[in-house]
Amino acid sequence: MNILQELRGRLHSVLASKVEDADRFAAMLTPSQNPEFGDYQANCAMPLSKQLGKPPKDVAAELIAELNISDLCEQPEIAGPGFINFRVKTDFLQEQIDTVSQSERLGVEPVSEKQRIVIDYSAPNVAKPMHVGHLRSTVIGNALYRILSFLGHDVTSDNHIGDWGTQFGMILYGYRNFVDQAAYEKDAVAELSRLYRLVNRLGEYHQTVEELPGLEWKLSEAEQAVNDAEATVEQDDKRGKKQLKKLRGELESIRASVKKAEALVADVEQDAELKKLADAHPEIHTDARKETAKLHAGDPENRQLWDEFLPACLEAMNVVYRRLDINFDLTLGESYYQPQLASVVEELKSKGLAEESQGAICVFLPEERAPFIVQKQDGAFTYATTDLATIRYRVEELKADTILYVVDARQGDHFQMLFKTARKWGYDDVALQHVSFGTVMGKDGKPFKTRAGDIVGLGDLLDEAISRALGIVAANDDSKPNGAELDEAARARIAEIVGLGGIKYADLHHNRESDYIFDWDKMLAMNGDTATYMQYAYARVCGIFRKAGVERKTIRSSDQAIVLNHDAERALAFQLLRFDEALTATAQEYRPNFLTNYLFETANTFSTFYDKCPVASEENEATRLSRLKLCETTARILEQGLSLLGIKTSERM
């Protein structure tokens, strides 16, 4: 049972007879921040007092009088200006936790309104460097997939891979001009990645060489402007000083761009080999674009190469997915929608939503600075056109009620315009949600890159996590009071669980909108809010059963009911009963960190309980069994909770 939801429901029925927006006021009943104030607290009496024209304390008293909760709670108390504090009856907790201890679903009831949800996540650009941002999308998206499915929704995961973009033009060009056939045969993806980077670099070089004189001119202008302002601005001229500060800022940013451009050019020019290639391919940028255009126009040779490259690229991605234990129901990449794009643009035009502007076909949206371009001057369709076709497919063919896009926050504008356009187009029933997330930063404060910056690099990243985890697992095992317990194979198996769990958890436990710093030591720490801590907590609980010499299933089927005599027992039971609450909150806002918080608190609450209440050594048989049952339920909740985040556990570590 979700106690929070139950209490809100009961409060709601009292509120409904008094005010119109009962929902809003019922939602003001929340878990207490401080256990001194009971388990839950409602602060709706204060805002209600205005509407009802009575002092808050009277409102609170009236609500309490009308509330029918004596089966669940002690008599509620009024505190301060009119807070209502609820304390759940220990008898009730006892009954509930006993039921949960036997329940497969750990007290989590399937949702009453099942939705069809499509989750668009991971979506790397094939053959182009995959960055940790894609890993973040993968990890968050997969956790949401697992959680929403567990709650009883009908969820489809769809990997909207970028398999049709301009990177293919670069690869085609690179393949034709620079391929190392032996390397290609040995590891096609690594070679294609190299070709992509090479073509990209040469193209950038030529573009930068072209732009540099303009940039340098801008620099001298900006220097002049600063000099002029410095000469004229007076001591007490506040506005002038502000202006000068602004000019200096601009100068600095232009100076930085010039520096960056010069470095990029010098890098190529100092490398004789590279410089030779650059000179031999002066039009590489345009030529690569032409290859993309040819592919899109159906050129058979380019199409054949694309057909050859794609399976290898997909397989390289799948290697990473398999290691992460991630499966997709669908992988309908951008290329899948190509045959449908012309019809999308036609439909938008015929509905009067899209119009021509400077040769491009655009949707103009109120309050948006830029138009949403669905076809470029050269006739090419865009990322936007594909996403519109994708919405049509997901609504019409997949019958989606909700579509979630787990994508980098930097694409926020794109999704805002996409959703607005879809609404105008007539897809106004489906819920469209950008589940956006921040950037993973390196310790240097710049976006974090894997060493090679590509998909192979991502595999290296996982390897590094596992090898670091092995060090931690081994050190921990070696320091056990009665000597090491794990053989090499066990250590390796556990290191994999700890390493991958650590990487996933790091992505999940931050508020997804924030940027965070990728930090190995923090990520794998034994103490603190980490997967490692939680995995060890789980193993510790399992150790209790071994120490007590009982099997988990024997504990679970025991007739002994759970009794909550000690405060720490009650606190643990209450925490365990809030699993449903945590999952519901996670699903409501698509925030896996609500679940990680819950699990972290659960591990901590357990730890306090275990400090205060002996289990295996408890002499009273009834108390011992009751506590073992609490431990067993804790173990299952930790295991289930972590598994919903895609994180594995081991009974021994």
Ligand code: ARG
């Ligand atoms: N491939 C895109 C990128 O790497 C992400 C695609 C996200 N999904 C979507 N339907 N636009 O930036």
